[in-house]
Amino acid sequence: xxxxxxxxxxxxxxxRNSTSSNERLVDIMHSLVKHLHSFAREVHLTEEEWEMGxxxxxEVGQICSPTRQEFILLSDTLGLSTLVIAQNxxxxxxxxxxxxxxxxxxxxxxxxxxxxxxxxxxxxTPWFVSGNIQGIDGEPIPNAVxxxxxxxxxxxxxVQKENLNxxxxxxxxxxxxxxxxxxxxxxxxxxxxxxxxxxxxxxxxLNRHPWRPxxxxxxxxxxxxxxxxxxxxxxxxxxxxxxxxxxxxSSLIAKWDHHxxxxxxxxxxxxxxxxxxxxxxxxxxxxxx
Amino acid sequence: xxxxxxxxxxxxxxxRNSTSSNERLVDIMHSLVKHLHSFAREVHLTEEEWEMGxxxxxEVGQICSPTRQEFILLSDTLGLSTLVIAQNxxxxxxxxxxxxxxxxxxxxxxxxxxxxxxxxxxxxTPWFVSGNIQGIDGEPIPNAVxxxxxxxxxxxxxVQKENLNxxxxxxxxxxxxxxxxxxxxxxxxxxxxxxxxxxxxxxxxLNRHPWRPxxxxxxxxxxxxxxxxxxxxxxxxxxxxxxxxxxxxSSLIAKWDHHxxxxxxxxxxxxxxxxxxxxxxxxxxxxxx
Numbered sequence: 254x255x256x257x258x259x260x261x262x263x264x265x266x267x268x269r270n271s272t273s274s275n276e277r278l279v280d281i282m283h284s285l286v287k288h289l290h291s292f293a294r295e296v297h298l299t300e301e302e303w304e305m306g307x308x309x310x311x312e313v314g315q316i317c318s319p320t321r322q323e324f325i326l327l328s329d330t331l332g333l334s335t336l337v338i339a340q341n342x343x344x345x346x347x348x349x350x351x352x353x354x355x356x357x358x359x360x361x362x363x364x365x366x367x368x369x370x371x372x373x374x375x376x377x378t379p380w381f382v383s384g385n386i387q388g389i390d391g392e393p394i395p396n397a398v399x400x401x402x403x404x405x406x407x408x409x410x411x412v413q414k415e416n417l418n419x420x421x422x423x424x425x426x427x428x429x430x431x432x433x434x435x436x437x438x439x440x441x442x443x444x445x446x447x448x449x450x451x452x453x454x455x456x457x458x459l460n461r462h463p464w465r466p467x468x469x470x471x472x473x474x475x476x477x478x479x480x481x482x483x484x485x486x487x488x489x490x491x492x493x494x495x496x497x498x499x500x501x502x503s504s505l506i507a508k509w510d511h512h513x514x515x516x517x518x519x520x521x522x523x524x525x526x527x528x529x530x531x532x533x534x535x536x537x538x539x540x541x542x
Numbered sequence: 543x544x545x546x547x548x549x550x551x552x553x554x555x556x557x558r559n560s561t562s563s564n565e566r567l568v569d570i571m572h573s574l575v576k577h578l579h580s581f582a583r584e585v586h587l588t589e590e591e592w593e594m595g596x597x598x599x600x601e602v603g604q605i606c607s608p609t610r611q612e613f614i615l616l617s618d619t620l621g622l623s624t625l626v627i628a629q630n631x632x633x634x635x636x637x638x639x640x641x642x643x644x645x646x647x648x649x650x651x652x653x654x655x656x657x658x659x660x661x662x663x664x665x666x667t668p669w670f671v672s673g674n675i676q677g678i679d680g681e682p683i684p685n686a687v688x689x690x691x692x693x694x695x696x697x698x699x700x701v702q703k704e705n706l707n708x709x710x711x712x713x714x715x716x717x718x719x720x721x722x723x724x725x726x727x728x729x730x731x732x733x734x735x736x737x738x739x740x741x742x743x744x745x746x747x748l749n750r751h752p753w754r755p756x757x758x759x760x761x762x763x764x765x766x767x768x769x770x771x772x773x774x775x776x777x778x779x780x781x782x783x784x785x786x787x788x789x790x791x792s793s794l795i796a797k798w799d800h801h802x803x804x805x806x807x808x809x810x811x812x813x814x815x816x817x818x819x820x821x822x823x824x825x826x827x828x829x830x831x
Binding site for chain 2: 294
């Protein structure tokens with residue numbers, strides 16, 4: 254392997270990588286090296302551009318922290334996340350579609366009772382969310398675990414707030430024996446993804462805005478069903494047609510009903526306007542391997 | 543841009559990226575997104591593998607520091623560096639070939655006089671290096687700036703040594719009016735690239751060793767000539783056929799002559815064996831844009 258040049262290097266790297274006993278890794282690296290090199294050849298990448306790429310990726314890695322995942326943002330904004338999710342969740346018609354996971358999920362969110370107010374003290378317009386978790390044949394899925402997380406009405410998640418050491422706008426709930434779920438929170442607003450880092454600079458250079466339409470995150474798990482990671486978007490919300498992370502599906506857009514002051518779904522009197530959302534989730538049967 | 547799926551997402555991202563006034567960036571991102579997505583489709587990347595990829599890239603970024611550039615190591619070990627250098631330095635036959643820059647160059651290395659001992663106190667077998675800097679027609683290139691850097695005889699660069707706040711084995715020299723250069727140092731040994739990080743783990747998973755054959759780095763610049771970044775490798779050295787970063791060119795392998803104790807090229811008596819290397823560099827004319 255001497256005298257490699259721009260024509261012979263790709264095959265040389267693929268051969269060097271081919272002796273591992275991990276066949277899946279060999280296949281992945283084969284395709285990765287082939288496409289990485291094809292990219293560099295196709296655009297005739299210069300050394301200065303290569304240096305900019307090294308610098309960019311280094312900055313992406315260095316800004317990552319326990320509460321910020323810039324590589325997920327990069328994957329999201331380049332559409333890779335949507336591609337990977339779509340090709341791994343082909344489902345029968347009628348199942349709720351999956352969408353991007355996003356960078357703001359955290360482990361160990363508080364486990365709250367059905368009906369709880371998960372906003373945990375954040376100000377905002379009250380919102381009463383409810384629905385059913387069911388299978389493709391309409392069967393209720395009892396006791397499904399429902400994790401929800403959301404931005405506040407300034408567009409920030411709890412983990413983005415410095416000096417906040419509490420969970421806000423996130424919880425793990427459990428559907429009841431009939432697969433019914435309900436909780437109270439506040440209405441989240443559209444927000445820009447964190448754009449003070451390298452991904453934000455990339456979007457700016459590409460003449461792209463960093464905004465996501467208003468949405469509520471759900472991750473729903475139940476034995477014998479495929480895990481569902483998805484959002485529910487607000488009908489008529491801004492940015493539905495230009496979500497910075499390519500996460501919108503028409504089937505995930507729902508009416509967030511506005512109500513004037515009056516009785517809320519819990520029978521309590523609300524002295525200011527509030528919203529309700531009713532959304533049912535249809536889970537796919539677990540693939541049997 | 544709703545209802546994107548694994549078939550439509552790629553074109554949607556390319557279109558979203560296409561409105562920037564930076565045409566070169568648009569072209570680069572078009573090719574990058576196309577190949578990134580083709581890779582994910584071709585191997586049917588799973589969500590678990592995507593997560594492993596995010597984690598790997600994050601680790602690569604986080605281990606970077608002012609003295610460690612893991613993304614360059616990644617580029618080097620995947621052959622991307624060799625490809626980019628090769629396609630940007632096609633030269634007339636007779637010019638010295640370029641090879642990888644590597645991660646151990648530093649800015650502001652000490653400027654030393656011709657003939658200096660650049661090892662700066664590191665122990666090792668004395669080595670007297672000399673040669674000429676010339677153009678393709680044999681014309682001497684006077685006063686060329688010659689930056690050299692190297693590992694010691696344990697295979698470490700100065701920047702890898704904790705608690706060392708001095709330069710060792712690196713210098714900026716200036717060829718004389720006839721293009722002649724000469725300096726003293728110690729013989730560098732083969733060494734493994736830093737493999738205690740994510741790139742090392744990758745090499746291990748791929749059943750690859752991290753070793754580079756013994757070499758001396760040169761970066762040579764002179765007005766009106768193309769900058770040359772290259773190595774000189776040791777003839778008969780280990781790993782010439784399996785350099786972890788694909789940097790070897792036959793034309794860059796030279797005899798490092800062994801001498802028993804006796805007079806060195808400076809006319810001083812060496813009481814132990816020493817080496818000499820004579821290597822001429824042929825620079826390409828600067829491209830006129």
